[in-house]
Amino acid sequence: MKKTIAVLPGDGIGPEVTDAAVKVLQSIAMRYGHTFHLKHALIGGSAVDAHNNPLPDETIAACTASDAILLGAVGGSKWDQNPGHLRPEKGLLNIRKHFDLFANIRPVKAIPALLGSSPLKEEVAKEVDMVIVRELTSGLYFGEPKRRTEKAGIDTLVYTREEIERIVDQAFEIARTRRGKVTSVDKANVLETSKLWREVVEERKAAYPDVEVEHMLVDSAAMKLITDPRQFDVVVTENMFGDILSDEASVITGSLGMLPSASVRSDGFGLYEPVHGSAPDIAGQNKANPSAAILSAAMMLRHSFGMHTEAAAIEEAVMSVLEDGYCTGDLSVEGKHVVSTDRFVTKVIEELERE
Amino acid sequence: MKKTIAVLPGDGIGPEVTDAAVKVLQSIAMRYGHTFHLKHALIGGSAVDAHNNPLPDETIAACTASDAILLGAVGGSKWDQNPGHLRPEKGLLNIRKHFDLFANIRPVKAIPALLGSSPLKEEVAKEVDMVIVRELTSGLYFGEPKRRTEKAGIDTLVYTREEIERIVDQAFEIARTRRGKVTSVDKANVLETSKLWREVVEERKAAYPDVEVEHMLVDSAAMKLITDPRQFDVVVTENMFGDILSDEASVITGSLGMLPSASVRSDGFGLYEPVHGSAPDIAGQNKANPSAAILSAAMMLRHSFGMHTEAAAIEEAVMSVLEDGYCTGDLSVEGKHVVSTDRFVTKVIEELERE
Ligand SMILES: CC(C)[C@H](C(=O)O)[C@@H](O)C(=O)O
Ligand SMILES: CC(C)[C@H](C(=O)O)[C@@H](O)C(=O)O
Secondary structure, three states, rough: OOEEEEEEEEOOOHHHHHHHHHHHHHHHHHHOOOOEEEEEEOOHHHHHHHOOOOOOOOHHHHHHHOOOOEEEEEEOOOHHOOOOOOOHHHHHHHHHHHHOOEEEEEEEEEOOOHHHHOEOHHHHHHOOOOEEEEOOOOHHHHHEEEEEEEOOEEEEEEEEEHHHHHHHHHHHHHHHHHHOOEEEOOOOOHHHHHHHHHHHHHHHHOOOOOOEEEEEEEEHHHHHHHHHHHHHOOOEEOOHHHHHHHHHHHHHHHHHHHHHHEEOOOOOOEEEEEEOOOOOOOOOOOOOOHHHHHHHHHHHHHHHHHHHHHHHHHHHHHHHHHHHHHEOOOOOOOOEEEEEEEHHHHHHHHHHHHH | OOEEEEEEEEOHHHHHHHHHHHHHHHHHHHHHHHEEEEEEOOOOOOOOOOHHOOOOOOHHHHHOOOOEEEEOOOOOOHOOOHHHHHHHHHHHHHHHHHHHEEEEEEEOOOHHHHHHOOOOOEEHHOOEEEEEEEOOHHHOEEEOEEEEEEOOEEEEEEHHHHHHHHHHHHHHHHOOOOOOOEEEEEEOOHHHHHHHHHHHHHHHHOOOOOOOEEEEEHHHHHHHHHHHHOOOOOOEHHHHHHHHHHHHHHOOOOHHHHHHEEEEEOOOOOOOOOEEOOHHOOOOOOOOOOOHHHHHHHHHHHOOOOOOHHHHHHHHHHHHHHOOEOOOOOOOOOOOEOHHHHHHHHHHHHHHHHO
């Protein structure tokens, strides 16, 4: 297959982890006879520096002309004092909205070799295996009116039935390929949008008789993610709750540095990026953990290109390298062999070539 | 001193834990020469059953004629299908709003004897000692428009400068009596209300030069509460974020059954209730842990009545009983002696009489 990929390295460790993912993609292309055409473009702080715009038109054009987007990370204290429209994260919000990437998909899976670095007791964190499906283009993030005066501030939480239907359907579809359980998280005892959300989930579930559905209040979900995370299979929720709960979930297994994410729309087009941030403090030091970026590339192969074998090969290679005792400095697990970013990538590629 | 206390037992285990707290208050009254005049009234599901109203006028009148309110818990699946205005939690929302109880104060402190029941590793949870200060009468919970149609739902997040100022001041005052650090949690990279919030915190901090202030994004706070909870002293945040984060925080030390809360306004009047819910599954079985209700009564003595010695005596008595190895069935800690609600209360009162 021939595919065009927009590569947006972004800021901080973004470039080095994206480079790592690209090397892995090149190895896959060689081995499986694909051609990946790469279009590099700027986003976030580096785009603000170069073009005074966190999402320049050239970047939008490069993405439009591609089959998928691979992103590193955006942000850094350098741009923290910028006005809103010149902040790195505005690039992220704009690209999600521009391409209608309404479904943010974040798998969180315990990796036995890394449980030692989890803040949770091993018996609580082990065998955690969930996917958080967060609505990404509506809700409090984008609702109008959204403004402030000298005396007050206002944000608006709006959801239409259609916006809820499509994200809920996405969650049901994912649950079907897994353990068949959807936990829909809302605050239906307080919010009108949540009442509509719950109603839509109840309606849509008729189309997925094979999937079990439960409703959970967001405050309760925030507790259960810690006290009993194994109960979750697929969690679906609105934008703001999803922001909070997916970050909470990202630390429970101790493998934040390993977590990939996808932000997709219904036709398969999507943006793939590590869950971790731009970590400016270790940028350029060949220390960053490239696993999340590499696993994001694997998600891209599977979800946007339908390359299931190739995606699985990457995932297995990364896990093998970890099981062989190699890791990067972010994972402080006793008895592990800490290696540089480059060395880790080389190990993954060697593993891929061996398979 | 003579004080009138409105006692609202509520639903589920509410009545039995409130009874326990009342017994402890009576012991305090005897010993310290106070008179506590109690006015019992209905709230929540039991008020819906009796008066078709989760917050009857009689209850409002009893509270108005009191110096403070002691509440058990509300809710239960029996009322889950009721329309919104006849749901137990509506009683809670209404009483907060009616009495302008804008500051919800929730201490979370690790209890060494109970760390075994924490889902977190002992080295992460030990020595946690924070207070979450949540704005309770504004934001998404109450903002208008708040409605739904067939096709969409809408909720409104509004904050005025005054609403933010008073809760932020409350947090600064509390920090002064503790380690002198305030973490203000918002989502200033996305929400206009959060930008105003952050601005107000920056303005108010000038009046508290002895207090250190940091700003943290809500998604990041949700992670750090798990990975490094000891960094927090006083956390202040808006209503919806506070709902989520305070429940998350309530489980990290393994002592949810021990946590009290206060919901107060500026003149010292307040409502005191356990953080745990109504637990209908164990109601009436003499199994419930009365500690959170008893410690809520202690918070009432300190905060609403200025009875610092008496409050400290109660807190010490509860801790002594725990250290002596007694606990209720909710705390599954090895080597503990599990006793009934009644027996636990008797132990606490014996301890009080010994002091
Ligand atoms: C950077 C920020 C705007 C963004 C969000 O809140 O969506 C981030 O936290 C995320 O989760 O991708
Ligand atoms: C019952 C519910 C309305 C309430 C809230 O969300 O405020 C509860 O969760 C709480 O935190 O006291």
